[in-house]
């Protein structure tokens with residue numbers, strides 16, 4: 001599911017100099033942006049499947065309210081990708097199916 | 106990490122309050138879950154140079170951020186507050202570890218969230234709130250590609266103008282019914298609101314000049330994913346049906362106070378019928394029903410950034426007085442110009458609230474709409490449950506799990522209330538606000554346990 005991004009770079013945007021890994025695939029990120037932003041720049045597809053029906057979801061509110069951007073970061077499940085800044089070498093996994101809040105890595 | 110005053114939220118309200126309180130001699134801890142101060146309107150403002158396309162209002166936030174550079178202010182970024190405890194203080198989490206900031210005085214300045222805009226398809230990848238796209242513009246230098254802007258309200262025009270300035274104009278503006286003519290009598294008599302009004306008209310002129318197709322009176326929203334992953338957006342205007350294709354469908358119907366913290370503390374709240382939302386009950390200084398707890402900014406009722414700044418400063422003056430650092434005469438003298446600024450900032454509100462009220466189809470959407478995004482509960486099942494006894498938020502929660510997911514009802518409560526109101530023919534004002542329990546943001550049990558013994562629960 002690697003649909004083209006639904007965003008493009010604004011005039012004068014800084015280069016994407018950070019490299020994260022998303023399910024084994026490199027994803028580039030701009031210093032200061034959230035992991036959710038990097039995922040949206042990488043692909044227009046789903047970053048998560050819901051526990052209830054398996055429907056695809058992508059980051060939505062970008063301000064920590066909706067919890068649709070939950071991913072696993074460096075082994076920690078259920079992290080709000082919109083509230084975490086991208087850092088070099090981060091390992092991210094999409095969450096497919098149920099993962100209860102409070103699950104330990 | 107004790108402070109005289111703990112402020113939650115580093116938006117215009119919290120930043121203005123921090124400066125006034127620190128200059129008045131209080132030690133201030135400013136907690137915000139974001140990496141940088143600025144809040145929603147001035148998000149990332151300290152870090153971005155030369156993004157002229159975001160406009161002059163945005164750049165103005167820089168001064169507020171610089172004001173935090175005061176020895177009395179400790180700004181704690183990435184600090185997510187999940188509980189305010191009457192005895193222990195403000196409890197917050199960072200990197201999986203919780204901390205307690207004891208405080209004699211607390212100011213809650215948590216701002217607003219975008220009002221949920223539910224319709225069939227709003228959960229699909231490729232749909233986002235317009236404000237979320239704006240966050241990406243401010244924080245990541247990303248602009249929406251081939252996007253449609255839909256809904257109503259001043260922020261929609263602003264985002265459209267910012268997209269145009271960034272060289273990525275929206276492919277269409279699909280506006281839900283507005284009541285501008287009906288709202289005209291609410292225009293302020295004095296010329297107070299004029300600059301804001303002119304700014305708004307300027308935005309509209311820029312959208313017109315860019316030649317963007319503009320649909321008015323749109324209803325019956327529905328979105329689907331096309332085979333090639335794009336979004337097909339169906340809607341009607343009057344008797345006419347439309348079907349547009351885009352990469353991103355952005356929606357907006359205004360903002361509502363973020364009241365999870367104030368509600369979880371059991372503060373008194375009231376329903377604001379004009380804005381269709383609950384807000385904490387406050388006196389003119391922002392003092393809540395709990396004497397040492399104040400609320401300022403959009404979290405206490407939507408007023409916009411200038412009002413938030415004034416309210417933050419007013420609350421800080423009252424707190425200085427409460428702390429014995431400022432006599433009543435000094436407080437009132439310094440409050441006078443702030444009150445004038447506040448009434449100027451609020452003068453256009455009644456007009457805006459009346460002109461851009463929420464169409465009922467987004468409060469009680471069609472049956473197939475997913476209302477609770479977390480637990481995937483549809484409007485149809487909520488209607489059915491409401492007709493068979495689940496006549497309140499709590500009963501609905503126990504029968505269908507609405508609001509029980511990680512977002513704790515932030516994305517569904519307004520709609521669940523709208524649907525129950527419709528099914529039971531009761532006004533929304535009698536159906537809320539829902540009880541919110543701590544933690545207001547999810548934290549692990551291990552993290553809570555590591556904090557040590559809890560004081561007895563009062564609720």
Ligand SMILES: Cc1cc2nc3c(=O)[nH]c(=O)nc-3n(C[C@H](O)[C@H](O)[C@H](O)COP(=O)(O)OP(=O)(O)OC[C@H]3O[C@@H](n4cnc5c(N)ncnc54)[C@H](O)[C@@H]3O)c2cc1C
Pocket residue numbers: 063113114115116117118119136137138139143144145146147184185186187214215216217218219236237239240260263360363366401402403404408409410411413546
């Ligand atoms: C997405 C979005 C975009 C907006 N864009 C504009 C715009 O461009 N122009 C405009 O005029 N108005 C805009 N608004 C309206 C805006 O909310 C107000 O004008 C203004 O920002 C209100 O200021 P404030 O200080 O009350 O709150 P905010 O500026 O919203 O600041 C609140 C702060 O509290 C923090 N916070 C919230 N909960 C917690 C918690 N539990 N723990 C720790 N920190 C917390 C948040 O991270 C945030 O930084 C926008 C609103 C939203 C929701």
